[in-house]
Amino acid sequence: MPTNRRRVTLKDVAARAGVSPMTASYAFTRPARVAADTRDRVHRAASELGYRPDAVGRALKSGRTHQIGVVFSEHLAYAFDDPQAAQFLAGVAEVCVEEGQGLTFIPTRGDAADAGRVLSAAVDGFVLWTTAQDDPVLAAVAGDPRPAVIQGGPPRQGIVCVTQDDYRAALAVASQGLREGRTPVVISFPLDRDRERMVTIGAELPSHAPFPVTDARLRGYRAAIEQAGLSWRSTPIAVVARNTQRDGVEAARDLAPQLTPDALIIAMSDELALGARQALLETHPEAAYLGWDASPAGRQLGITSVTNPLRDQGRRCARAALDPGRPGDQEIPWSIVSGGGACT
Amino acid sequence: MPTNRRRVTLKDVAARAGVSPMTASYAFTRPARVAADTRDRVHRAASELGYRPDAVGRALKSGRTHQIGVVFSEHLAYAFDDPQAAQFLAGVAEVCVEEGQGLTFIPTRGDAADAGRVLSAAVDGFVLWTTAQDDPVLAAVAGDPRPAVIQGGPPRQGIVCVTQDDYRAALAVASQGLREGRTPVVISFPLDRDRERMVTIGAELPSHAPFPVTDARLRGYRAAIEQAGLSWRSTPIAVVARNTQRDGVEAARDLAPQLTPDALIIAMSDELALGARQALLETHPEAAYLGWDASPAGRQLGITSVTNPLRDQGRRCARAALDPGRPGDQEIPWSIVSGGGACT
């Protein structure tokens, strides 16, 4: 039983090196402030003892945890099922590694205690993933002095926003798809936090969806459809629970009874479009598909899509969350890609 | 400027409620220990002041951070590019939510400072993703008193292991694939931590790969090939850098010159097999594919695969990391799935 189970503390190191705890501390945090031989003695003592600085003690005194807190305002595990969320996280993670910061996921479960959990987290700043207007976590974070950044909105005083102009992009991509005179149907992200799968029509839709991204895209699709002289009110709309191919398959099955052979499937993601395509390949070989995110798989299968560089947005969010200067909102440019070419 | 920027502390709450800090503390942590009206007074004072318990102060005193640390012993951002890793993380996250624990990613970049970063992290236990035998992080974590669990090995004193019997599974799946008399080639995960893409043959392979999963699967494939009366030494082997479809495409292109029309592509994941299939669909329509992980997409395209429930493994790892009792190693059962049916 060689190892001593008690934590090795800075005081132990100082004692062994024959210096005060302060000198030992400086030997690690400000090596230049300490005489070379003293510093070496401290370092030697530390490695002999197996000393590691304790992040908690350090954080308490210094007030900085060197952690970025990431919040997905719904069940945390969903974050890993959505490939777009994964891309976003990869971007956040890249910056964390570059800046020597840790990455803490703040667990949320959609209940009333979420706001408290978020505010109590031992992090220096917050990165939030798109959420609903009325999400209480938003209000909580907005009132916290730590920097906070949100991808996809909603915009809010006290929270920096990194977004695309989803309305214009949706209008543009749908308009392009409708040029061929096809009959549109829409596959939409959830309309509320219940995430209930359903089929409806434009006329039945609430005037505003609480998720700003979903809301803006729906408005864009609507404008495109009406500008094409078609009826939004009677356009079939499938609402999915999550952004997965599986949900795209289900949505397509739900829509199938109302589908014309020349249907234009307007989906809010390539993921959903790919699922729909797979479900309809045999029954509706002439259908066309619009997606979002410009995934390689989507491009390969001829899905027209909107670029949405989420990895880059993850990077921007992380950088902003690290910057106590509260930089301004950022709008990410987009373009439409179809079958290999890009325009606008 | 209404809000006071100074942090609201428990002492402030106590003062306002006219009680001692200890009573205020108990009002939050052990409500039952405090008289109902006192408790209410404290809670009211807290919400009026906007008080939130500080996780750092709490952790320092109690010695528990309520955080699980997840370590991917290479550049952190890679974790989000590998769909299998994402599944694993989803499992870990589920348990964190259930148990009210936080999830901290410990940033690593594959350099010498990783071990220190890991040990200094403010977490109560560690979950590691498969790594190499000689990874210094392993030794560091094994010597730490906090519980540690690793998915995929290597096994090590002081670290709980959650694994499959990759050797037997690889032997079984390759044997089944070789029944039809096809000529095998292998697409392998990296052989070392450099992750260099290359093509080689069995004869050139080092006798042991430092990644235990890769090593066991290669040995299984080899046994199957030799049992089928074929030459392992001359079997072409493509080594990829990462587990993505894209890498599968590249591997297939690298192997193409050596491919017979009846080739059996033995890949270490469905992801790689799907990439290879896509690359070879036109030039080698008769090829057959073996994968791993039993993904829905793989099954749909007729890839024979091994089940590898990583979400479940993530759950098991998280539970074990939370349990200071250091439960024993766990072996996950597997089965082979092909074209929709499952056997053994």
Added chain:
DNA sequence: CTGTTAGCGCTTTCAA
């Protein structure tokens, strides 16, 4: 049921 004491591990401030 409530309060006092003490101190977790570290570092800021100031003095030597």
Added chain:
DNA sequence: TTGAAAGCGCTAACAG
């Protein structure tokens, strides 16, 4: 260049 004092926010252990 080094050290002493003080305390970050909280809670275990014990008294009252």
